[in-house]
Amino acid sequence: MKLHRRLVYVLLLVFILVPMLFGLTFKVKPTKPVMTFFDSVAELSPGDYIAVTLSFDPSTKAELVPMLKALTEHVFAKGLSVIFLNPGSINVSDLGFSVISDIASKYGTIENSDWYYLGYVPGEKAVYQKLGEDLYSVYPASMHGVKLNSTKLYKDVRNMEDVKILIDLADGNSTVDLLTYLSTKYDVPMAAGVTAVMASEYYPYLESGQLKGLLGGLRGAAEYETLLNVSGRARRGMAAQTLAHILIMLLVLMGNIEYFMAKRKNG
Amino acid sequence: MVEIITLILMLFVLSFLMGDNPFFKFTERLIVGISAGYGFLKLFDDGFIKKFWIPLVQEGQYWVIIPGLLGMMFFFTFSKKWNFLAKYPLAFLLGTGVGLEIGPRIETSILRQINATAVNFSGMSAGQVINYIIILVALLTTMYYFLFVLRRDRPAEKLIANIGIFFMMLGFGASFGYTIMGRISLLIEVINIFFEKITSIF
Amino acid sequence: MKIGKAASILFLLLISFELKGASSGAGLEGMLYFFAFLILFILFRSPKIPSLKTREIAGIKALEEAIGRSTEMGKPILFISGTKPVPSVSAVAGMNVLGRIAKLAARYGTPIVSPHNNSITMMAATEEIKEGLRSSNNEELLQDCSIFYLTDSLFPYAAGINALTSKVRPGAIFYMGTFYAESLILTEHGQNTGAIQIAGTDSVAQIPFFITTCDYLLMGEELFAASAYIQNDEASLRSIFMLDLAKAATIAYILIKIFVVNL
Amino acid sequence: MKIMAPLLIVFIGGMLMAFQYYIDIPLLNNIYKGVLDWHMVIAVFALVIAVKSLIERQWKNFRQKTEHPVYPLTTLISFFTVVFLGIFFGLKQGSPVNFIYNNLLVPLQATIFSLLAFYISSAAYRAFRAKNFSSTVLLIAAMIVVMGRIPLGDLIATWTTISISGKDFAILDFPGWTRWILTVPNVGIKRAFIFGITLGIVSTSLKVILGIERGWLK
Numbered sequence: 001m002k003l004h005r006r007l008v009y010v011l012l013l014v015f016i017l018v019p020m021l022f023g024l025t026f027k028v029k030p031t032k033p034v035m036t037f038f039d040s041v042a043e044l045s046p047g048d049y050i051a052v053t054l055s056f057d058p059s060t061k062a063e064l065v066p067m068l069k070a071l072t073e074h075v076f077a078k079g080l081s082v083i084f085l086n087p088g089s090i091n092v093s094d095l096g097f098s099v100i101s102d103i104a105s106k107y108g109t110i111e112n113s114d115w116y117y118l119g120y121v122p123g124e125k126a127v128y129q130k131l132g133e134d135l136y137s138v139y140p141a142s143m144h145g146v147k148l149n150s151t152k153l154y155k156d157v158r159n160m161e162d163v164k165i166l167i168d169l170a171d172g173n174s175t176v177d178l179l180t181y182l183s184t185k186y187d188v189p190m191a192a193g194v195t196a197v198m199a200s201e202y203y204p205y206l207e208s209g210q211l212k213g214l215l216g217g218l219r220g221a222a223e224y225e226t227l228l229n230v231s232g233r234a235r236r237g238m239a240a241q242t243l244a245h246i247l248i249m250l251l252v253l254m255g256n257i258e259y260f261m262a263k264r265k266n267g
Numbered sequence: 268m269v270e271i272i273t274l275i276l277m278l279f280v281l282s283f284l285m286g287d288n289p290f291f292k293f294t295e296r297l298i299v300g301i302s303a304g305y306g307f308l309k310l311f312d313d314g315f316i317k318k319f320w321i322p323l324v325q326e327g328q329y330w331v332i333i334p335g336l337l338g339m340m341f342f343f344t345f346s347k348k349w350n351f352l353a354k355y356p357l358a359f360l361l362g363t364g365v366g367l368e369i370g371p372r373i374e375t376s377i378l379r380q381i382n383a384t385a386v387n388f389s390g391m392s393a394g395q396v397i398n399y400i401i402i403l404v405a406l407l408t409t410m411y412y413f414l415f416v417l418r419r420d421r422p423a424e425k426l427i428a429n430i431g432i433f434f435m436m437l438g439f440g441a442s443f444g445y446t447i448m449g450r451i452s453l454l455i456e457v458i459n460i461f462f463e464k465i466t467s468i469f
Numbered sequence: 470m471k472i473g474k475a476a477s478i479l480f481l482l483l484i485s486f487e488l489k490g491a492s493s494g495a496g497l498e499g500m501l502y503f504f505a506f507l508i509l510f511i512l513f514r515s516p517k518i519p520s521l522k523t524r525e526i527a528g529i530k531a532l533e534e535a536i537g538r539s540t541e542m543g544k545p546i547l548f549i550s551g552t553k554p555v556p557s558v559s560a561v562a563g564m565n566v567l568g569r570i571a572k573l574a575a576r577y578g579t580p581i582v583s584p585h586n587n588s589i590t591m592m593a594a595t596e597e598i599k600e601g602l603r604s605s606n607n608e609e610l611l612q613d614c615s616i617f618y619l620t621d622s623l624f625p626y627a628a629g630i631n632a633l634t635s636k637v638r639p640g641a642i643f644y645m646g647t648f649y650a651e652s653l654i655l656t657e658h659g660q661n662t663g664a665i666q667i668a669g670t671d672s673v674a675q676i677p678f679f680i681t682t683c684d685y686l687l688m689g690e691e692l693f694a695a696s697a698y699i700q701n702d703e704a705s706l707r708s709i710f711m712l713d714l715a716k717a718a719t720i721a722y723i724l725i726k727i728f729v730v731n732l
Numbered sequence: 733m734k735i736m737a738p739l740l741i742v743f744i745g746g747m748l749m750a751f752q753y754y755i756d757i758p759l760l761n762n763i764y765k766g767v768l769d770w771h772m773v774i775a776v777f778a779l780v781i782a783v784k785s786l787i788e789r790q791w792k793n794f795r796q797k798t799e800h801p802v803y804p805l806t807t808l809i810s811f812f813t814v815v816f817l818g819i820f821f822g823l824k825q826g827s828p829v830n831f832i833y834n835n836l837l838v839p840l841q842a843t844i845f846s847l848l849a850f851y852i853s854s855a856a857y858r859a860f861r862a863k864n865f866s867s868t869v870l871l872i873a874a875m876i877v878v879m880g881r882i883p884l885g886d887l888i889a890t891w892t893t894i895s896i897s898g899k900d901f902a903i904l905d906f907p908g909w910t911r912w913i914l915t916v917p918n919v920g921i922k923r924a925f926i927f928g929i930t931l932g933i934v935s936t937s938l939k940v941i942l943g944i945e946r947g948w949l950k
Binding site: 499503506507510511559561562565585587588589591592616617618619622624625627636650653654657671673677678682690694696704705708711712715719 | 750775778779780781782785786788789799841844845847848851852855860870922925928929933934936937939940942944945
């Protein structure tokens with residue numbers, strides 16, 4: 001029996017749709033990289049500054065927006081001051097802003113006083129280095145044009161060295177670039193939330209302590225939601241994930257059985 | 268109304284799974300046009316306006332004229348005679364760009380990683396020591412595999428390279444297994460968008 | 470002459486010891502490492518040092534075969550630059566491979582189609598292709614080549630390439646540079662069209678996908694060594710040897726450091 | 733001169749930037765800061781050329797009828813529409829461009845990306861075969877991680893936990909094995925790649941700076 005490519009597609013769709021329609025849920029057990037990530041935010045005290053860089057394209061919002069949401073809820077609930085910026089991705093500005101401002105209105109935090117959204121500037125690694133020197137030469141104003149030298153931020157933060165932790169939410173290599181050009185050079189502690197594809201690449205940096213914590217893919221977001229004790233989109237997605245993973249295992253198995261049968265037949 | 272259009276266009280994109288077709292081609296061209304336009308606007312706003320125009324006109328930072336002129340030298344690429352001038356800005360970007368990378372790269376990706384590899388055994392449990400040795404073996408055999416001057420025709424060389432391959436495959440397999448979750452998440456997201464759009468229509 | 474250069478660098482090294490401040494985050498170790506590298510590079514340009522035989526890299530040998538087959542079928546070839554733009558080093562390395570491809574393509578008279586997602590990369594690619602064609606005395610081929618910019622955004626870019634692949638049906642597709650998630654979209658579709666695919670990438674996360682969908686792959690540092698392999702002259706082959714030496718030195722350094730730490 | 737000048741720019745620029753990381757001279761640091769700003773300004777001008785090439789190509793396709801004229805027209809019209817809307821109405825929240833971005837670009841990009849889920853399932857069926865030793869290793873490692881990352885893996889571990897002399901021990905501990913693969917062999921080989929690639933990057937950078945690698949300017 002040979003499965004047609006399109007049949008595989010349909011099977012996948014069914015395996016994902018069924019748990020989503022029936023609203024199945026699973027418990028998720030937090031793993032160590034997520035716990036250390038959580039702790040490094042949880043141990044900060046109100047008024048501390050943290051920076052969150054959004055370095056992903058809207059196409060990967062499936063994995064990273066749940067992280068952004070969970071993280072933003074956490075920091076707003078703790079009363080931290082947050083600088084959001086996206087020098088690594090031009091397209092995420094508006095998406096990020098709308099996600100954050102939704103959560104901000106829930107917690108009653110105010111833009112340009114409790115949190116700042118600085119947006120995009122071209123230059124990537126050049127910008128990363130510059131952030132460690134002088135934040136305001138890169139970002140004289142917020143994304144919506146509010147001059148930063150009239151805000152509280154200007155008094156408290158000169159550059160990224162004044163930030164307690166830098167968190168990168170990324171779908172590409174920006175975490176390594178930020179480590180290279182900003183974190184190492186200017187001694188800024190860093191943690192990252194990345195897509196599942198990139199996650200395994202960051203374990204060496206995690207092990208060496210260059211990253212304080214790591215969220216990998218939807219599972220990472222689901223674990224963070226578990227630690228925060230909220231039920232977000234990531235946790236709800238885990239049931240569909242489970243079934244789809246089982247399907248993929250079955251497909252691999254079937255492909256291999258077929259392969260060995262054919263091999264035996266041909267001698 | 269917009270919801271319906273988006274839904275239809277999303278279906279057009281997915282129709283690519285059934286083979287290339289005019290609906291996909293149309294949508295693809297639409298997306299390319301919109302995203303190129305959007306990207307242009309963003310770079311114009313964030314780059315040209317905020318980094319060139321405002322500093323020059325409002326803040327009187329006249330130095331921006333120099334990189335501005337350097338950037339404009341790119342336009343010589345259209346001239347047959349003055350073509351070589353277009354290489355000056357490229358040379359500037361290239362030279363300073365690669366120069367900037369060297370120091371930080373060595374620091375972050377070599378020295379810090381070497382320090383993380385060289386650990387003190389005292390205080391480690393037996394299991395940790397074994398794991399550490401495995402990390403080391405994986406690291407050294409993989410590095411060995413990539414050496415260019417070795418021709419891998421002696422049995423011992425072959426063996427070491429093969430151990431390297433074994434560990435590489437373990438690592439790649441892990442990456443692959445990890446990745447599936449990411450890919451499925453994307454589809455879940457799209458199905459979520461579908462549900463949202465459909466409920467907002469009715 | 471060479472020794473003079475090395476001496477002047479050593480002198481600079483000494484000066485920098487004096488001037489080194491604590492603020493820059495770079496340690497003495499990093500500096501020594503950098504200078505060792507630099508000196509190695511300068512010294513090894515000397516023709517007195519013989520080059521060693523190196524192992525073959527299948528992906529590089531396959532470049533010509535792929536272009537040849539494309540020519541036989543009367544189809545163009547497709548070159549896709551990575552997502553990280555010039556002046557990133559991976560993009561620069563990719564451009565060097567492109568130069569070789571252009572040279573071969575000019576010899577065979579096969580047009581190149583090359584979409585890009587960054588303006589500076591596009592300009593660098595245009596220059597590389599022009600030069601490749603010129604050195605094979607086939608500048609007229611440029612009329613048939615199309616080198617253009619699609620969009621900066623990754624997935625529209627991937628969709629654009631897929632549509633392009635369906636349209637031009639290339640005989641060979643080359644992917645050189647840093648790639649992210651879009652790699653599987655590109656290579657899976659490329660494989661379905663039946664083109665020979667050769668990839669070179671330093672993005673480790675994408676290697677499993679390139680392995681399963683491409684015919685040849687330049688993994689990690691092989692991409693950086695590729696341009697030296699391609700030039701195939703004494704000096705370039707020596708630079709490969711030097712890269713090996715640096716790796717061997719790194720291995721030795723790790724081992725020494727382990728010994729020292731545990732002493 | 734034509735070749736020397738750019739080579740000199742590369743050499744001086746590259747050396748200055750490489751050295752400034754190690755040497756603390758105020759002048760050099762200021763140059764460095766300036767250079768970072770210059771990069772941003774220069775990049776903007778290059779974009780003009782890229783956009784010109786995009787438009788030219790679509791226009792050429794339209795004129796030469798290499799494909800149905802609807803396609804190049806779609807790109808051209810959508811590009812100019814977005815640019816004009818942006819110029820006249822701005823990019824702020826609630827502007828037409830912002831609306832197009834939220835309602836068309838984001839969902840459509842996500843849809844393109846979701847093709848990957850289908851591709852990976854078909855690749856799982858077609859390409860992941862235990863053909864030889866190395867592909868078998870790859871497969872087994874992948875399957876362990878697949879099980880270890882889903883909640884079912886946690887459940888199986890709890891189900892198969894037995895107590896041996898007071899210590900809990902899971903027979904099928906997929907999450908544990910996953911953790912081991914990711915933090916032990918994975919760290920080793922990824923580190924090897926990091927070293928190899930970084931050395932490759934440093935040597936290529938030096939080759940560019942020293943003018944050994946000059947394909948881009950001939």
